[in-house]
Amino acid sequence: MPLDLALLHARVRTLDPERPTASAVGVQDGRIIVVGDDAEVRAASGPATETVDLGGAAVVPGLIDAHTHPFKGAIDAxxxxxxxxxxxxxxxxxxxxxxxxxxxxxxxxxxxxxxxxxxxxxxxxxxxxxxxxxxxxxxxxxxxxxxxxxxxxxxxxxxxxxxxxxxxxxxxxxxxxxxxxxxxxxxxxxxxAAIPALTGEDRHRLYVAQLRRFAALGITGTHAMDGSLATHDTLRRLEAEGGLRTRVVAPFWITPETPRDAWQVLAGHGDAHGARWRGGVAKFFVDGVIDSGTGWLVEPDTAGDGTLPFWPDPARYREAVGFFAGHGFQCATHACGDRAVREALDAYRATGAVGVPVHPSLRAGDPAPAPGTRVQHRVEHVETIQPEDLPRFAAEGVTASMQTQHMMDLAPDRSDNWSRRLGDDRCDRAFLTRTIRESGALVALGSDWPVVGLDPREGMASARLRRDPADPGRAPYDDQALDGLQALLGYTRDAARAVGEDHRRGTIRPGLDADLTVLAEDPVDTPAADLTAVPVLLTLVAGEVVHRAG
Ligand SMILES: [Zn+2]
The missing domain is CATH 3.10.310.70 (Diaminopimelate Epimerase; Chain A, domain 1)
Known part of the structure; x- marks a missing residue:
């Protein structure tokens, strides 16, 4: 069978250690079939193959934003x-x-x-x-x-x-x-509740428009961070109508009010999936945010706030984590404050296991995950942390899902609201992306859109600069910068690994899904300050062109 699509004359950054670079990629039936030079890919082409000469543009694994609110965001924004x-x-x-x-x-x-x-x-x-x-x-x-x-x-x-x-x-x-x-x-x-409601069709139009934006920014997959059974219906309809341009992992959001009966019902939908979406994740919020004093802290903030958990009874949160993990759900917990981070780590440890097995929809078929692969539970945000908790991510097998766009507007002199609330000591342990990564923990990167901008180029740039890339006059907040390769890994391989999908996506290798992002310049070699200006030329999901620069 000849290729469906041949991408030639490219600078391919595969993130596969066995073959880190190539100049061409061949796609067939939604999968990557050939990674090599132009001659190898041409040899696998036939008369029906669409050939795209990329003229030296860069091909990277499809970008994955590990933390967004795509559907809530489409309505809220x-x-x-x-x-x-x-x-x-x-x-x-x-x-x-x-x-x-x-x-x-x-x-x-x-x-x-x-x-x-x-x-x-x-x-x-x-x-x-x-x-x-x-x-x-x-x-x-x-x-x-x-x-x-x-x-x-x-x-x-x-x-x-x-x-x-x-x-x-x-x-x-x-x-x-x-x-x-x-x-x-x-x-x-x-x-x-007093705002006139949108109709179902209004909402659907907003979702479709929003997913178009994801594709235009080079995003091929995202981990949604809120959701319900209704979200699954939304995804089914989007997929049936061809509007699902981005792969979506859609969790169930479990709140303190979610009754136990509902836990049982939701647990019955853990296997739910389509071709480009799946469930199998439970999302919790164990605190609020530092800025408003609702982040949960070991010691109160400078305004005396931060002493209350979001769950009035944290034991019930731990019970919910135990329940959903016991039913095979990967757990993701929003935890900004150091006390909240500790609570999440404790809840995960109390399950008695590292994470859960790979989702059923990704266990069957080819390529299969390595035998015994576990998908670690995740802590979202980790905005500040106590020193004794930091090594626990690596030691206890928990993923840190971090968003550096949240810190890029913080003032290096710590005069902003967030920094003033925490005070110097805790600001020294702010968004420790580099240190947590160096501790051996898995760090996935994302935006938290619509809380910040969606652009993964800004996400990677802020991880490398520790400041707003649009504000060259600003000094970096601290010394926690990642390098260009680490930032790209956080948006590709490591984001895929964070949901147990790296045997299918996140690198460019024969057999993996043809989720690819084509940028005019290589995002690793491009200076971080220039990254947001690099055009996204082409976005492919399962070999389908979901965005092509006009
Ligand atoms: Zn969020």
Whole structure:
């Protein structure tokens, strides 16, 4: 059988130690068949083979973002994009623009609001009231853990004072009146419930458009970090209609309110999968975020916050981890604060095993995983850590899933909100990407989109620079930089390994899936500061062209 597709005249970086470089790749039936020079790949071609001369462009394994919220994000990232707005005036300007786009009586939405913008004034909905012309407005902070509601929005939602929640959520009040600040989801949902609902078709259109963006950025796979049985239905429909341009690992999000009966039901869907998506992962949040004081810390932060777990009863979290791991689910736990990281490590250790077996959909068929392969549980974020817990990742077989775009805007003089909350000592142990990797632990990289930008070039650049690549005047935050190869591995081989898929993807080798990203320049050799400007020329998933630069 001749090849379906021949990529020639390329600089192929395979990440396969047996053959690190090549100049051509041949694809057939969704798999990589030949990795070699142009003559070898031509020899396997036939009259029906599509031949693409890449003119010296770079081919790398398809980029995998190990932490995104693709479906929640497609819904949340609506309205005014407040990402990167550094002053209240700039936020107001963007909101006024959005107000002009919204029909009369409509809600003004926004996302990506930074905490530092409101550091001087306090978080108050009244601050944006004029900018939105008195309309109901709901803004999401950049980490999605806090919302800001305008006075009219609070009124429409009927939020007039403090509310008691089962989880660590809060309607922030002053003198018994809500300020507009809503901490964590249960509080935000009170106001979101008043926003006119999207139809199912609206949502589907947003999902399709969003996955197109993933492909355009060279992303061939992602690990979604929230989800439910409904997410599986979404994925089935996307796949049936040809809209699933990115492979998705879709976990079930287990909250403190998820009843035990539901655990049992969800456990019955661990094997669920399509051709490009699968379940088999349980996702937990064991704390919130440092910026709002909801990260769970060993010692309180400088404002006296950070002493509460997100699960009111951490023993129940450990029980849930034990339950899902016992049913073969890989567990992933959001843990920003050092106390939360320890809690996750303890819960994993208490399961009595390293991780779980490879997902059933990846065990069958060819190529098979090495016998006895275990898929390690994961801790997401690891924003700060106690020294005695650091070696536990390697020693106990736990993956660190880290996102350096979260730290790229931190001020090297530690004057930003995040750093001030933690103080110098804990900032010395901030986002220890290099040290954790050097300890022998598996480190997967990702973005956490829509909390930060989705662009994996920015993700890799920030891992190498420890600052915002768009801000050359800024000094690096610390000395935790990865090199170019390590950053690429974090977005390819190691991300695949983090979900037990590296026998199928993450390197370029005959027999593996033809998930490939073609960039105009090699991302390892390109200076980190130039990486975000390197065009993504072609994205292939299972040999299908899901993006081609226009
Ligand atoms: Zn996340």
């Amino acid at each position: 609506r309205g005014a994009d407040l990402t990167g707005a550094r002053t209240l005036d700039e936020v107001r300007r963007r909101l006024a623009e959005e107000r002009a786009r919204v029909p009369d009586g409509g809600w003004v939405l926004g996302f990506g609001l930074g905490y530092d913008v409101l550091a001087a004034t306090g978080v108050r909905g009244a601050l944006i009231e004029d900018a939105v012309g008195g309309a109901p407005a709901f803004l999401l902070f950049m980490d999605l853990h806090t919302g800001l509601a305008s006075p009219r929005a609070l009124e429409l939602a009927g939020v007039v004072g403090p509310v008691a929640f089962d989880e660590a959520s809060e309607v922030v009040c002053e003198d018994g009146r809500p300020t507009g600040e809503l901490r964590e989801w249960a509080a935000m949902d009170l106001v979101r």
